[in-house]
Structure formats: structure tokens, C-alpha cells
Amino acid sequence: MQQVPALEDQRLLRTTSYVDGAWEAGEAREVLAVNNPATGATIAEVRTANAADTRRAIEAAHRAFGEWRRTTVKERAGILRRWYELTIEAAEDLAVLMTAEQGKALFESRGEIQYGASFIEWFAEQAKRADGDVFSGATPHTRAVCIRQPVGVVAAITPWNFPNAMIARKVAPALAAGCTVVVKPAEDTPLSALAMAELAERAGFPAGCFNVVVGNPQEIGAELTGSPLVRKLSFTGSTAVGKLLEEQCAPTLKRTTMELGGNAPFIVFDDADLDDAIAGALLSKYRNSGQTCVCANRFLVQDSIYDEFCERLVAATGELVLGNGADEGVTQGPLINTEAIAKVTGLVNASIEAGAECVMGGKPADLGECFYPHTVLRDVTPDMPVFRNEIFGPVAALTRFKDEAEAIALANDTDAGLCAYVYSRDIGRVWRVAEALEYGMVGMNEGIISSEMAPFGGVKASGWGREGSRYGMDDYMDIKYLCVGGLDR
Ligand code: ADP
Numbered sequence: 001m002q003q004v005p006a007l008e009d010q011r012l013l014r015t016t017s018y019v020d021g022a023w024e025a026g027e028a029r030e031v032l033a034v035n036n037p038a039t040g041a042t043i044a045e046v047r048t049a050n051a052a053d054t055r056r057a058i059e060a061a062h063r064a065f066g067e068w069r070r071t072t073v074k075e076r077a078g079i080l081r082r083w084y085e086l087t088i089e090a091a092e093d094l095a096v097l098m099t100a101e102q103g104k105a106l107f108e109s110r111g112e113i114q115y116g117a118s119f120i121e122w123f124a125e126q127a128k129r130a131d132g133d134v135f136s137g138a139t140p141h142t143r144a145v146c147i148r149q150p151v152g153v154v155a156a157i158t159p160w161n162f163p164n165a166m167i168a169r170k171v172a173p174a175l176a177a178g179c180t181v182v183v184k185p186a187e188d189t190p191l192s193a194l195a196m197a198e199l200a201e202r203a204g205f206p207a208g209c210f211n212v213v214v215g216n217p218q219e220i221g222a223e224l225t226g227s228p229l230v231r232k233l234s235f236t237g238s239t240a241v242g243k244l245l246e247e248q249c250a251p252t253l254k255r256t257t258m259e260l261g262g263n264a265p266f267i268v269f270d271d272a273d274l275d276d277a278i279a280g281a282l283l284s285k286y287r288n289s290g291q292t293c294v295c296a297n298r299f300l301v302q303d304s305i306y307d308e309f310c311e312r313l314v315a316a317t318g319e320l321v322l323g324n325g326a327d328e329g330v331t332q333g334p335l336i337n338t339e340a341i342a343k344v345t346g347l348v349n350a351s352i353e354a355g356a357e358c359v360m361g362g363k364p365a366d367l368g369e370c371f372y373p374h375t376v377l378r379d380v381t382p383d384m385p386v387f388r389n390e391i392f393g394p395v396a397a398l399t400r401f402k403d404e405a406e407a408i409a410l411a412n413d414t415d416a417g418l419c420a421y422v423y424s425r426d427i428g429r430v431w432r433v434a435e436a437l438e439y440g441m442v443g444m445n446e447g448i449i450s451s452e453m454a455p456f457g458g459v460k461a462s463g464w465g466r467e468g469s470r471y472g473m474d475d476y477m478d479i480k481y482l483c484v485g486g487l488d489r
Contacts, residue, residue: 002041008092012198024053144481154476168196262419263388289333332374340372348377
């Protein structure tokens with residue numbers, strides 16, 4: 001069954017890779033079917049790029065870098081700004097396309113387009129502020145000057161859970177810094193990436209500055225990581241693939257940014273405002289059907305309020321509506337594919353077998369092949385699979401704790417260190433706990449924390465590098481020290 005999404009501007013639906021300012025013909029290449037996870041229908045067939053196409057994209061990016069790095073910051077800012085404006089103008093089409101290929105509820109897709117665009121706008125502004133420093137000289141006749149220069153060609157490998165924003169968050173700072181980029185989007189969601197390239201072309205980026213190659217991850221990944229012309233890899237995805245790519249980047253000593261998996265604790269103390277905590281829990285847990293790396297993965301709830309929190313969470317969760325994300329009133333769409341269903345089902349079943357009590361949901365829903373219902377498990381202990389693994393599904397797992405020390409120990413009992421949440425109205429406690437948490441980001445009485453103005457990133461096995469904020473261009477720039485001598489002559 002073919003079901004092409006109807007867009008106001010149908011030219012946003014591109015089905016070939018974009019290399020060196022041209023839409024690839026790629027007649028002889030294999031075809032990748034893009035499916036709507038809500039209906040199972042094929043929405044487009046994309047002609048894939050292979051290793052040779054990827055090499056051409058890298059070479060084009062390398063050629064373009066020579067010119068692009070020499071443009072003024074004002075020129076780069078202007079083109080980025082135009083890209084931002086075109087994105088906002090096309091927002092509804094981009095959202096419709098995203099829901100069709102990714103499944104998330106339409107209001108969430110609309111939100112993501114605005115969120116992704118906010119990075120383009122932000123880095124259009126930041127481009128003008130990538131200044132250097134002047135330091136004292138080591139001798140009376142020298143001065144030390146630091147300038148910041150773009151690292152070169154950047155490869156970006158991105159996931160399907162935020163098909164637009166994860167690209168914008170990497171590509172905008174890279175282009176702002178004067179780098180050029182080759183993006184490999186996830187195979188489940190290439191259409192959003194190609195639509196971004198279409199708008200970037202209209203915005204006026206010179207050929208080769210921004211390339212998108214769609215195809216086999218191993219084949220394209222090997223080219224991107226192996227090429228000496230690529231000076232940096234920015235990756236968002238699973239920890240397992242991140243480790244593999246890090247190894248592949250080692251021989252050419254590439255700089256890397258690694259935004260990897262999370263296992264976010266959501267800690268609720270007995271002095272928390274429970275209305276706030278429940279509202280935050282719903283947003284943090286069920287957004288994108290639980291498929292974000294900052295989703296609350298483990299609810300750690302203090303003894304005396306454990307039962308009440310559980311009852312209230314179940315009641316509030318019962319108000320949410322699972323269905324086709326394109327339908328009015330739906331709050332959560334399907335999971336991305338049948339493998340995701342199998343993974344979540346496996347984690348839930350194994351945890352129930354190990355003693356967790358399922359108080360809501362717990363079995364795939366019969367709305368289609370990719371639907372998993374909102375699920376609440378209580379009496380979860382640290383040995384259980386839902387505690388130890390990133391669930392990436394709409395499953396709330398509740399664990400009990402006695403005191404602050406135990407809450408911190410449970411929260412830190414994982415390799416991951418991306419995002420944590422803590423709810424308490426005691427300002428001393430919330431501050432103490434936030435400082436003790438081994439995470440790159442902490443929501444203090446707040447369940448949604450991402451913004452273009454704040455640094456996003458993790459510690460431990462969640463990776464390194466910070467995206468967004470005034471630090472967001474650092475990963476795309478080298479500091480060069482100029483020792484200015486001869487001041488005495
Ligand atoms: P997820 O589990 O969220 O799908 P992955 O880490 O598998 O996360 O995927 C994130 C991105 O990494 C996707 O674009 C995917 O195609 C890509 N990817 C997966 N395996 C490889 C690989 N071996 N080499 C390069 N890219 C890969």
C-alpha cells in the first residue's frame with residue numbers, strides 16, 4: 001500500500017540523497033522503503049547512496065570548506081537566518097512529513113520543528129560571537145592571541161527519534177563555525193532530513209556545504225569514519241553504536257561528540273509538590289511514546305508517598321490517548337518499528353517474571369503492528385531489566401526508596417549519565433541531590449528541560465560534548481594560539 005503524505009509544497013518530499021548541491025539520480029541504487037509506523041503503509045521509496053556516493057559527498061564538503069570558511073560571520077549568519085525563516089514557513093508540511101515517517105503525535109512534530117528551528121536561529125546569532133581572546137605575553141615583547149577556526153568537514157550520524165532537531169542541533173553550529181557537513185540520517189526517517197536539505201538549498205548555502213546521504217549505515221559509516229578528510233564526527237544514537245564509531249574514528253584521530261543512551265532517574269521526595277511531579281512525570285515519560293534519551297526511565301519514589309504517587313500516575317496516564325499520531329486528540333503514536341515493540345515487550349515481560357507488578361498496560365495494543373500501550377510497573381528492583389536498560393517505550397517503572405542517600409545511590413547505579421530529575425520543595429535537598437547526581441543534566445522540579453539556550457549532553461557512558469547553548473560551537477572549532485613577537489622592535 002502506497003500512501004504519500006499530502007503536502008502544501010510537495011517539493012519538500014525528496015527521495016534521493018543530496019550531494020554537492022545536486023539531487024542524486026542514483027538509478028542503479030537500491031531502494032529504501034519508508035513506512036508509516038501507524039499504518040504500515042509505504043510513504044516513499046528513497047534511492048540509497050553507497051560508499052562511492054559518500055566519498056563524493058565528503059570530497060564536495062572538503063572543496064566547499066575552502067570557500068565557506070572564508071565567508072564572513074555575517075554572511076554565514078544571514079544564510080542560516082534564511083534557513084530558519086524557510087523552516088518556520090514550511091513548519092506544517094515538515095510536521096506532517098515527520099508524523100508520517102516517525103509516528104509521533106502531530107502536535108509533538110509541530111513542537112519539534114520549532115525546537116529544531118530554534119537551533120538554526122540561535123547559531124545564526126552565535127556565529128557572530130565566536131570570538132577569540134588576547135592574553136599577556138610571556139615576555140615584555142610578546143603577546144598571546146587565541147583565534148577560533150572551524151575544524152573542517154564534519155560527519156553527522158543521527159537517530160530517528162527526533163528526525164529534524166538532532167540534525168539541526170549539529171548542522172547549524174557546524175555551518176555557523178565555518179565547517180561543512182555530511183549528514184547520514186536514520187534509515188527509518190530520511191524524509192525529514194532531505195526536506196531540511198531542500199530548504200537549506202533554497203536558503204542559499206553554496207554547493208557542498210550541506211550534504212545528506214541516505215543508505216546502509218555500516219557502508220556509509222565506514223566511509224565517514226575512515227576518511228582522513230572528515231575531521232569530526234558528531235553522533236547521536238545508542239551507546240553500542242557510539243563505541244563502535246569511536247573505534248572506527250581512532251585511526252584518523254577524529255574529534256567526536258557522542259550523545260548516547262540514557263537511563264534517567266526521576267526522583268520524587270515526600271516533600272515534593274505531587275501535582276507538579278505528576279505533570280512532569282507524564283511529560284518526561286510519555287513524550288514521543290517514551291522514545292527519547294532523556295525520558296524518565298526509572299521512577300524512584302520515597303516510601304511514604306509511593307502508593308499515592310503510583311495511584312495518581314496511573315489515573316493521569318489513563319487520560320492519554322494512543323493512536324495514529326496524525327489523528328485529532330491522539331497524545332501518543334506508535335513505536336518506530338516492530339523491533340522496538342519486541343524490545344519493550346521483552347523488557348516488560350522479563351521484569352514481571354522477576355517480580356514487578358503490572359498495574360496498567362503491559363501487552364502490545366491491537367491498533368497496528370507498532371503500538372505499545374501506556375504501561376505502569378511497580379515494585380521494580382535494581383536487578384530488573386527495566387531498571388538496568390533504557391526502555392525507549394511508554395513504560396513507567398516505579399522503585400521505592402527510604403532516604404536521600406538511598407535515592408542518590410539508586411539513581412547513580414547505572415553506566416548512563418545523561419539526564420536526571422529531582423522533585424522536592426526543600427531547596428537545600430534539591431540542590432544537594434542535583435550536585436550528587438552523576439549526570440550531565442538535571443531537571444529540578446521540571447520534567448522537560450531541553451532548549452537551544454542550554455547545554456545538552458551527558459557524562460559516563462552517555463558520552464561527551466555539549467550541543468546548543470553558547471558552548472555548542474566549541475566542538476566545531478579549534479583554538480589556535482598566535483604568539484605575537486617583536487613588540488620591542
Ligand atoms: P537506535 O537504537 O536509536 O536506532 P542506533 O545507534 O542504532 O540507535 O542508530 C543511530 C544512528 O546510527 C542511525 O542513523 C543509524 O543508521 C546509525 N548506525 C547504526 N549502526 C551504525 C554503524 N555500524 N555505522 C554507522 N552508523 C550506524
